[in-house]
Amino acid sequence: MTINGTLSDIGFVSLLQFPNSSRKTGLLTVITSDGKADFYYSKGELIHATFGTKTGRDVLVDIVDWTEGQFTFEPELEPDKTTIKEDLHHVLMWALKERDERKKNQLEESDSPIELDLELSEKLDELLKSTSCIDYICLISAFGQLTARSTSESNFLQDIEPHMKSITCFITEYPGKITGKAFIEAVNLSIAISGLDDEQTVVIATGPEVKLGRLAMALGRITRELSKV
Numbered sequence: 462m463t464i465n466g467t468l469s470d471i472g473f474v475s476l477l478q479f480p481n482s483s484r485k486t487g488l489l490t491v492i493t494s495d496g497k498a499d500f501y502y503s504k505g506e507l508i509h510a511t512f513g514t515k516t517g518r519d520v521l522v523d524i525v526d527w528t529e530g531q532f533t534f535e536p537e538l539e540p541d542k543t544t545i546k547e548d549l550h551h552v553l554m555w556a557l558k559e560r561d562e563r564k565k566n567q568l569e570e571s572d573s574p575i576e577l578d579l580e581l582s583e584k585l586d587e588l589l590k591s592t593s594c595i596d597y598i599c600l601i602s603a604f605g606q607l608t609a610r611s612t613s614e615s616n617f618l619q620d621i622e623p624h625m626k627s628i629t630c631f632i633t634e635y636p637g638k639i640t641g642k643a644f645i646e647a648v649n650l651s652i653a654i655s656g657l658d659d660e661q662t663v664v665i666a667t668g669p670e671v672k673l674g675r676l677a678m679a680l681g682r683i684t685r686e687l688s689k690v
Contacts, residue, residue: 488538493530501540509540517544521556581609605629
């Protein structure tokens with residue numbers, strides 16, 4: 462009998478363990494916005510995996526953090542080759558460790574300064590001037606690198622600097638891409654965050670006197686304008 466469901470119901474790691482615990486043979490297919498992955502089981506053992514051009518246990522490293530999508534398990538389907546020879550528990554432990562190592566390396570690389578996008582920074586300056594309630598705008602890459610920022614007063618930059626490391630960690634550690642909005646209220650400023658696309662996140666900041674409703678409206682306008690660039 463074919464089994465269908467969503468990742469939000471079971472979680473990706475638990476889903477991979479389901480055919481193993483019940484010693485099933487068949488094909489587990491997971492489909493998300495990032496693509497389709499196939500996992501073949503033989504008497505409960507994961508023996509083959511594919512995702513795009515990748516095969517074997519490397520597939521799990523790329524997708525072990527998936528949280529949204531649909532899955533289907535079709536029993537009695539077997540692959541014509543074997544790319545995974547370790548037991549599922551060891552494969553999962555290796556994939557999780559490898560994922561953490563890659564994230565660590567990405568963060569270390571992000572510590573190296575990159576040249577700001579001057580054209581995009583000029584666009585942020587224009588948006589800053591046309592939005593009276595905002596004091597600072599910047600763009601941060603998925604790897605935590607500052608790619609563009611507005612020209613803001615030095616005292617405000619000093620106020621926001623202690624918060625930027627936490628914001629960067631939030632962006633790089635967030636599972637999947639940021640599609641919603643997040644707000645931070647500190648003693649001396651208010652910060653709003655929104656995903657712009659798969660590669661960049663918008664961060665805006667202002668003084669504590671600006672209400673969150675007004676800040677949210679400004680964030681929406683700035684995000685819409687930047688999505689046109």
